[in-house]
Amino acid sequence: MDDLHDHTLVSGLLNDWNQGVSPPVVPNLAERVRQTQSVRAKRPYHAIAVVSMLAVLGIVSWLGLRSLRSSDSSIASSENHADIVASKTQKGDTSEHSESMSDWNQEAERLLAELKSATHQMEAETLALEWELKIVKAKARLREAKLEQIRAEQARAWLIANVAVLSENEASAIRNRGKIGQP
Amino acid sequence: MHAPHSSLEDLSNDAVENDGESDRDLAHRLSTGSSGALEEVIRLHGEHLHRLIGNLMAWNGEVDDLMQELLLKAWKNASSYRGEAPLRHWLTQIAVRVCRNQHRASRRWFNHLIRFGKLETAKTNGPERTSDDPRWDATQQAMSRLSHSDRELLVLFYIEQQSIESISAQLAASAETMNVRLHRARQRLKKLLEATANG
Numbered sequence A: 001m002d003d004l005h006d007h008t009l010v011s012g013l014l015n016d017w018n019q020g021v022s023p024p025v026v027p028n029l030a031e032r033v034r035q036t037q038s039v040r041a042k043r044p045y046h047a048i049a050v051v052s053m054l055a056v057l058g059i060v061s062w063l064g065l066r067s068l069r070s071s072d073s074s075i076a077s078s079e080n081h082a083d084i085v086a087s088k089t090q091k092g093d094t095s096e097h098s099e100s101m102s103d104w105n106q107e108a109e110r111l112l113a114e115l116k117s118a119t120h121q122m123e124a125e126t127l128a129l130e131w132e133l134k135i136v137k138a139k140a141r142l143r144e145a146k147l148e149q150i151r152a153e154q155a156r157a158w159l160i161a162n163v164a165v166l167s168e169n170e171a172s173a174i175r176n177r178g179k180i181g182q183p
Numbered sequence B: 001m002h003a004p005h006s007s008l009e010d011l012s013n014d015a016v017e018n019d020g021e022s023d024r025d026l027a028h029r030l031s032t033g034s035s036g037a038l039e040e041v042i043r044l045h046g047e048h049l050h051r052l053i054g055n056l057m058a059w060n061g062e063v064d065d066l067m068q069e070l071l072l073k074a075w076k077n078a079s080s081y082r083g084e085a086p087l088r089h090w091l092t093q094i095a096v097r098v099c100r101n102q103h104r105a106s107r108r109w110f111n112h113l114i115r116f117g118k119l120e121t122a123k124t125n126g127p128e129r130t131s132d133d134p135r136w137d138a139t140q141q142a143m144s145r146l147s148h149s150d151r152e153l154l155v156l157f158y159i160e161q162q163s164i165e166s167i168s169a170q171l172a173a174s175a176e177t178m179n180v181r182l183h184r185a186r187q188r189l190k191k192l193l194e195a196t197a198n199g
Helices: A002-019 A029-041 A043-078 A081-091 A095-181 B021-031 B037-056 B063-080 B087-116 B134-145 B148-159 B164-170 B175-197
Strands: none
Touching: A002 B037, A002 B134, A002 B148, A002 B175, A029 B037, A029 B063, B021 B037, B021 B063, B021 B087, B037 B063, B037 B087, B037 B148, B063 B087, B087 B148, B134 B175, B148 B164, B148 B175, B164 B175
């Protein structure tokens, strides 16, 4: 019963509430709807423009931060170079590290060239020494050969001399034998 | 019981009465952007829709903007209207959805603004009064303080004269649930009216 009473009460109140107002007349409502539709149809272009502007702002900010980092590194250049390079490399800033690496690479190449040159010189000296040794050995062998020749000539002379002595002795013995056999 | 609607096309299936060929023709002209179609929709249904939106929002907020939003959605989805229900019903469903979406969005913004202390009270667009009955003010105040779901239910049932079955189909709930919710909404409105009357 109460519910029915409430139903009737609410129904009457809400109908009075609905009838108690008049919606305002909106002038040119259709035209406004068309304009809104037209604007919304262009929304993707607005979105693209906004995204592009944000991208440009992002790039400019990034470049600014990068230049700040560069100026920081130039201010600190009077300090120990190797320490700065190591520190910046740890922080992810490899720009100065790259420059140092380039210098160090050139120095290493120069030293390598010098080392190669020295190596070539040493190799040439070694070769010369080897040839010198060979010459010395050859001279020694020549000297031995001469000595051998001298010995051979001496032996031959001795033999010749001995043969002559023996021949004289033999002839003398023969002659003496004949004298002995004669009556 | 009706099955819940999945899209705006389904809403046109709830045929109670049908204005027939003229509604289909008007929707077709609207979908093709024909000259004068939008003006005719406004002429035939504008006042009812404006009043409905005002009631659903308790005449708070930008009712004119919501009316525009409703017409834009109707224009955009006019090709999906199949003419199986009167165009007035189809437009009513869109109005209910537009107001519900606006209520959710405004609640989010309102909470953000309150948090940052930039807004103390919501802007209220008062309707053009045609009655001097003091009970109107009490009802207006009570309806403003009701939750949007309660207000939506009361407006659809008592002012739009929709059946419980039709409302339950729109809100994807059973008729029994709707009856219970309607009873509770009535009780809450009654309490608010009593609180207003007591000062």
